[in-house]
Amino acid sequence: KAGVTQTPRYLIKTRGQQVTLSCSPISGHRSVSWYQQTPGQGLQFLFEYFSETQRNKGNFPGRFSGRQFSNSRSEMNVSTLELGDSALYLCASAQGVEAFFGQGTRLTVV
Amino acid sequence: QKEVEQNSGPLSVPEGAIASLNCTYSDRGSQSFFWYRQYSGKSPELIMFIYSNGDKEDGRFTAQLNKASQYVSLLIRDSQPSDSATYLCAVPSTGTASKLTFGTGTRLQVTL
Numbered sequence: 001k002a003g004v005t006q007t008p009r010y011l012i013k014t015r016g017q018q019v020t021l022s023c024s025p026i027s028g029h030r031s032v033s034w035y036q037q038t039p040g041q042g043l044q045f046l047f048e049y050f051s052e053t054q055r056n057k058g059n060f061p062g063r064f065s066g067r068q069f070s071n072s073r074s075e076m077n078v079s080t081l082e083l084g085d086s087a088l089y090l091c092a093s094a095q096g097v098e099a100f101f102g103q104g105t106r107l108t109v110v
Numbered sequence: 111q112k113e114v115e116q117n118s119g120p121l122s123v124p125e126g127a128i129a130s131l132n133c134t135y136s137d138r139g140s141q142s143f144f145w146y147r148q149y150s151g152k153s154p155e156l157i158m159f160i161y162s163n164g165d166k167e168d169g170r171f172t173a174q175l176n177k178a179s180q181y182v183s184l185l186i187r188d189s190q191p192s193d194s195a196t197y198l199c200a201v202p203s204t205g206t207a208s209k210l211t212f213g214t215g216t217r218l219q220v221t222l
Contacts, residue, residue: 031208043154043198043212056209090153092207097142099207101153 002027004093004102012108018079021105025072025093031055032074033099034066037088048094049074081109113137114201116213124221129186131216133199136180143182144200144210145173154198158184189220 005024013019025032033056034046045058049068068074078085086109092099115134123129135143142161146154160166160173160182172185186193196215203209 031206033208033210035210035212042214043210045203045209045211048208050208056204058209092210094206094208097159097202097207098156099144099210100156104153 004091004100006089006091006102006105008105009103010106010108012110013081015081015083015109017081018077019081019107021076021089021091021107023074023076023091023093023102025074025091026095026100029093029095030072031094032068032072033092033094034074034076035090035092036060037090037104038086043090046076046089078107083109085109113211114199114213116197116199116216118214119217120219121216122219122221123189125189125191127189129189129193129218129220131184131186131197131199131218132181133183133213134181135199135201137201138177138180140201142202143173143175144202144207145171145182145184146198146200146212148196148198148215150195157197186218189218191220191222194218194220 007022031050033048037043048056052068063079066076088104090104091102144159145157148154158173166173170187174183196217198215199213200210
């Protein structure tokens, strides 16, 4: 059974640009959650999608958005990048009480 | 007040010893608790989850839950150098694992 796949693994962007990250969940999982991990703030919940609908949202500005497609694949978009957006972005595929994380996308904003 | 608190460590234990990792949470309504392990540069992986007060054992790992005192702990018996990692405590905000609140993690170092 394939795990959670995130692409790309690494990204370098310039301040003010926008970026799109992709996540393919485990087959059969309909819930996809996104987290941001930084050394200072730890792992913080961004949002969750279930059956193409945003079901939960964390405390992040509107520059962070996402969507989910009918095949459960999800994308996360960050617009007008800031230096503070540099982080590891993790996607988790959940079913019931277990959440499985992808390898993450390391975003560096310069 | 942070919802989930952990000592950041590092917690250093010799090989073969028992490592004890602790986590406190603020929401008395929390029903389930998760322990994740994260190696440096890698993503978190689920070790255990626990619902009921008391102990839950899985191999060398034992999770302990005390809802009255609002703490959950993870014991690692016969610690190995390969156990050196950051251990994250997580509490779901909903009934499932789709929205987790994480502690900042405790870094464990197992020394030879």
